[in-house]
Amino acid sequence: MARHHLTIGMFTDTYLPQTNGVVSSLLASADALRRRGHRVIIVAPGLGEVDEAHPDVFYLRSASFPFYPEFRMAFPLPAKLVANLPRVPFNVIHAHSFFFIGCLGAYLARVRNVPLAYTYHTRFVDYAHYLPVHQRVTKTQAVWISREFCNHCDRVITPTTDVERLLRSYGVEKAIDIIPTGIDLATFAGDGEVPRTIAALQGHPILLSVGRIAKEKNLDFLADAFAHLVTRRPDARLVMVGDGPYRSELEQRCVSLGCRELVSFVGDLPQQQLGGYYSNADCFVFSSKTETQGLVLLEAMAHGLPAVAVDCAVTREVLRSAAGTLTDDDPHAFADAVELFLREAPAQREARRQAARTAATPYSSDALAVVLEQLYVDAAGSFAVAR
Numbered sequence: 001m002a003r004h005h006l007t008i009g010m011f012t013d014t015y016l017p018q019t020n021g022v023v024s025s026l027l028a029s030a031d032a033l034r035r036r037g038h039r040v041i042i043v044a045p046g047l048g049e050v051d052e053a054h055p056d057v058f059y060l061r062s063a064s065f066p067f068y069p070e071f072r073m074a075f076p077l078p079a080k081l082v083a084n085l086p087r088v089p090f091n092v093i094h095a096h097s098f099f100f101i102g103c104l105g106a107y108l109a110r111v112r113n114v115p116l117a118y119t120y121h122t123r124f125v126d127y128a129h130y131l132p133v134h135q136r137v138t139k140t141q142a143v144w145i146s147r148e149f150c151n152h153c154d155r156v157i158t159p160t161t162d163v164e165r166l167l168r169s170y171g172v173e174k175a176i177d178i179i180p181t182g183i184d185l186a187t188f189a190g191d192g193e194v195p196r197t198i199a200a201l202q203g204h205p206i207l208l209s210v211g212r213i214a215k216e217k218n219l220d221f222l223a224d225a226f227a228h229l230v231t232r233r234p235d236a237r238l239v240m241v242g243d244g245p246y247r248s249e250l251e252q253r254c255v256s257l258g259c260r261e262l263v264s265f266v267g268d269l270p271q272q273q274l275g276g277y278y279s280n281a282d283c284f285v286f287s288s289k290t291e292t293q294g295l296v297l298l299e300a301m302a303h304g305l306p307a308v309a310v311d312c313a314v315t316r317e318v319l320r321s322a323a324g325t326l327t328d329d330d331p332h333a334f335a336d337a338v339e340l341f342l343r344e345a346p347a348q349r350e351a352r353r354q355a356a357r358t359a360a361t362p363y364s365s366d367a368l369a370v371v372l373e374q375l376y377v378d379a380a381g382s383f384a385v386a387r
Helices: 021-035 079-087 100-112 124-130 135-151 161-170 219-230 247-257 275-280 295-302 313-318 331-343 346-363 365-386
Strands: 007-011 039-045 057-060 062-065 068-074 092-095 116-119 155-158 176-178 206-210 237-241 263-267 283-286 307-310 324-327
Touching: 007 021, 007 100, 021 039, 021 295, 021 365, 039 068, 039 100, 057 079, 068 100, 079 100, 092 100, 092 365, 100 116, 116 365, 124 135, 135 161, 155 161, 155 365, 161 176, 161 313, 206 219, 206 275, 206 295, 219 247, 219 283, 219 331, 247 263, 275 295, 283 295, 283 331, 295 307, 295 313, 295 346, 307 331, 324 331, 346 365
Parallel strands: 007 039, 007 092, 039 057, 092 116, 116 155, 155 176, 206 237, 206 283, 237 263, 283 307, 307 324
Antiparallel strands: 062 068
16 A cells, blocks of 8 residues: 655654753654655744754744753744644644643644644653642642643553553553654764763773753762772773753762762763764663653663663663663662673673664664554544544
């Protein structure tokens, strides 16, 4: 049967130049779907002069969220763009958040009478501490809006079975499709180049952490584990790629632990520059327990970098076979696991690297785009029959 080319609207409240899992997921899906001949229009918050010029990326004016400056609050401006959006011939609309732009996408889906898909990327209850009100109230509200928004969509997508179970516990009744976020190795240009930070540490075992530096990422735990490790492996070094609202507190914790000189804080990097870090580190370390998938784990594995991660439902689902090790939520246990990694013979280490690459293979963005495309086609077909 001939494949129909679709016009897909992706509506998101977080976008470039921010670097996080939602942005990476959206870009990987959009690029893979475009390679398959579909038109993907992205509606996102704009930052003005730094916005990427792309004919199919529409920017709404935005301002920083008062209690979390990295998050942007969008407004229905420019008015001409908002007025013209209902005329865009979308075949399906895919919301990637349930804030203003996500809700705009949901509204347009009803106006255009097309199916609405929604990917639940974030455990919002774990972000309640950013609001200056009692967390019990905000967590209850996060559960309520998650349930209500999902139940008003035509298709709900989660990246793992753990998140599917979470939404069911919230009372989500709609059918849920489990489609992991894919990774596109073509975006990691310059894998053969050794970054200067890594080059300066040659001769030392290098642990790598990639991601937003935020309280909910459990990075105090990682600092504690690293401090334990260096009492036995004083030659070990930790490289942290990323930035965020908790960076100054984390740096101060490293100072208090006596390991600040052994930790390199690189800051945010575009995805194109991450390949050199993944390819030249010795072990990926991952302490977060609030992820919906843990995309950076997959990126590390795809580059042949084995990982040590805190055991939770999501890491258990992603980190399988000899690609890495799961540990208890205990800094001593985590440090022990990393030390065992660093003591492995070269042949065993190479076997782990190959196992990591193999485990990441099913997560190709092109392969998963086929699954997402079929979901869109099925949703559009069901919607047409229902009309």
